[in-house]
Amino acid sequence: MPAHAGVRRLPGLPVHAGLSGAPGIGVIGNISRDQVTYPDGRTAELLGGAALYVALAASRAGLPAAPAAVAGTDLEHLTADSRLAGTDLELVRFLPGPSCSFRLTYDAGDRVAGVTASYGVARSLTSHALSVLGRRPAWHVCCRQPLDVHSPVRTLID
DSSP: OOOOTTTTOTTOOOOOOOGGOOOEEEEESEHHHHHHEEEOEEEEEEEEHHHHHHHHHHOOOOOOEEEEEEEEEEGGGGGOOGGGTTTTOOOEEEEOOOEEEEEEEEETTTTTEEEEEEOGGGHHHHHHHHHHGGGGGEEEEOSSSSTTTHHHHHHHHH
């Protein structure tokens, strides 16, 4: 039985090539270190980033996906993280320096009360994304900062 046999598809939509063994999709965005502060004073450091979580969700749904991101050496351990087993990290570029990080503060109503971003080496995300666009047949762009969204989208359209 094919690995994607349990994947539910909407009627009328074609099966994506990735489900039959092709490279799947690339997901342009961040992989970040998130520091969260709750109103009661609790804090947590979490792995974050839309590129990582969109790729994880797609992969677990049966569509091969690879985040295209730039991370610092502080996140190089991800390549050996068992929680990411089966996730294609081939398009993640690791550079010396700090990874993108977000400091998130929540209020008593569980709403985000504040966000502070530090992009670190992810500032080179646009050039990295442009350099890997030919390596996947389809792309999802899930980043606003520090990506210059227009550059890869324009390239994909052309």
